[in-house]
Amino acid sequence: MDVSPGGLLVERRDAEGAGKGLFATQSCPRSSTLFTIPAGAMINLRTLSPLYPAAGKLLLTANQMITLHLTLHMPREDGVSHDPGWGPYISTLPQDFESHPVTWAVRNHGGFASPTEEDLLSLLPPTILSALSGRVRLFMADWHAICQYTAAAPNIVSASSRTDLTSSDFRLENHNLLEDCLWAWLNVNTRCIYYQLDSATSAPENMTLCPILDFANHRPNNTHIVAVQPTSLFPPTPGSLGKGRHGLGGDYIFMSSSETPVHKDEELFLRYGSHSNRMLLVEYGFGNLWDEGECRDGKFGGEVDVQDMVEKLFAARGAVGRALKEVLETEGYWGDWTMHSQPVPAHPSYRLISALRLSQLAVDESEGEAFERALERWRAVLWGQEEQVSAENEQAWRDALLLMCERIAETATSGMAAVRERLPRERASGAGWTGWMLGNIERLWREEYEVAEAVASSVRGGVEF
Numbered sequence: 001m002d003v004s005p006g007g008l009l010v011e012r013r014d015a016e017g018a019g020k021g022l023f024a025t026q027s028c029p030r031s032s033t034l035f036t037i038p039a040g041a042m043i044n045l046r047t048l049s050p051l052y053p054a055a056g057k058l059l060l061t062a063n064q065m066i067t068l069h070l071t072l073h074m075p076r077e078d079g080v081s082h083d084p085g086w087g088p089y090i091s092t093l094p095q096d097f098e099s100h101p102v103t104w105a106v107r108n109h110g111g112f113a114s115p116t117e118e119d120l121l122s123l124l125p126p127t128i129l130s131a132l133s134g135r136v137r138l139f140m141a142d143w144h145a146i147c148q149y150t151a152a153a154p155n156i157v158s159a160s161s162r163t164d165l166t167s168s169d170f171r172l173e174n175h176n177l178l179e180d181c182l183w184a185w186l187n188v189n190t191r192c193i194y195y196q197l198d199s200a201t202s203a204p205e206n207m208t209l210c211p212i213l214d215f216a217n218h219r220p221n222n223t224h225i226v227a228v229q230p231t232s233l234f235p236p237t238p239g240s241l242g243k244g245r246h247g248l249g250g251d252y253i254f255m256s257s258s259e260t261p262v263h264k265d266e267e268l269f270l271r272y273g274s275h276s277n278r279m280l281l282v283e284y285g286f287g288n289l290w291d292e293g294e295c296r297d298g299k300f301g302g303e304v305d306v307q308d309m310v311e312k313l314f315a316a317r318g319a320v321g322r323a324l325k326e327v328l329e330t331e332g333y334w335g336d337w338t339m340h341s342q343p344v345p346a347h348p349s350y351r352l353i354s355a356l357r358l359s360q361l362a363v364d365e366s367e368g369e370a371f372e373r374a375l376e377r378w379r380a381v382l383w384g385q386e387e388q389v390s391a392e393n394e395q396a397w398r399d400a401l402l403l404m405c406e407r408i409a410e411t412a413t414s415g416m417a418a419v420r421e422r423l424p425r426e427r428a429s430g431a432g433w434t435g436w437m438l439g440n441i442e443r444l445w446r447e448e449y450e451v452a453e454a455v456a457s458s459v460r461g462g463v464e465f
């Protein structure tokens, strides 16, 4: 790898409120090559597959394989990983994920969360809690798969650079090793980037840990760093992945943006994606910063998830609600219902409007001619053939939306108050990350509050969505 001053234009430094970050060591023009990571320096399915072959019918996913490798070569007390392959890189990974909500949720699931972790969980909005439950399920499934795999291939564990591990340690109920595996899993989930190894672009194999780049922090607007996806002269053959024959996946080149030049000593950000703050907190353990009033005024793109509330609307209608839910599922409109502060005017998503229209359909029976006729009308609106189901239905769903906004604002007001009560004490103590995390949680509640208020104001103002 070229680490000469001309080949490596970045370095790792402390970044306030974000651990480490990537900084420019010199100024450079637009579209400069900042650094190049050789294919063999990255940890992914291609570089690891030779070390982790199938054990009978058991084959690890990319996520599980990288997690297992990091667990087997986790740095110990001296902070150094003795992995002969990627030891120096693994030694640069964060030492712990104490501030990550998934850590608290996994511990809580196992019954060993600390009082602080329980307290923080109790302060989170319900939408975050349900997203966290999903992450816990995924982690536990991966932990289960890793335990099964190591039981079937105990020699894999003998290759660990850790002297404290034997294959019998990989037991579901071994909390200490589960914690090591969680450290590894969170490294994978917070640091892996897209890297094409399979020709199907959405394949879960298309991910990698990538030294240096993984010190880049996120910002929501323009990215400083552009990843240039390596291509190969040799296209992959069908089913080649996992068998050591990869057409894709060469050296990874990272360039500066074509829009702005880079200034010496500036922090270089990578846009992780257009993620909501809810998703950022659950996946990465932080949220974007924004100032009070910015969501309300449409200057910041706030989002509220209303899954639980809409589900309740359908549940409250009994048999009719169940039949309507089936219709939404068949049409692919069940779930993923949100409200947004941007673009102005603040508005419900199209999916949410469609679900609300259906939830307010004026039908008393869950089948029959009247039911089918009403559905036909709803479908006509969905397909853009009609403007509305009826004037009554239009009024009913807007009323239901307004009521939802009022409830969200009410709950968010109590949520904010509970966090604000704790904030001064935590900030005054000045120690650790809890004050910083409470700030993140307070902003999440405030986002719910401001978006709900803004959407309510759109509804009251008669905005046509």
Ligand SMILES: C[S@@+](CC[C@H](N)C(=O)[O-])C[C@H]1O[C@@H](n2cnc3c(N)ncnc32)[C@H](O)[C@@H]1O
Pocket (backbone or CB within 6 Å): 017, 018, 019, 020, 021, 094, 190, 191, 214, 215, 216, 217, 218, 219, 283, 284, 285, 286, 287
């Ligand atoms: C790919 S790593 C970036 C490097 C990381 N800051 C470190 O110290 O190793 C992603 C993690 O960095 C942190 N991070 C990234 N962007 C951030 C931001 N804008 N604000 C706060 N933390 C951020 C989060 O902890 C996230 O999970």
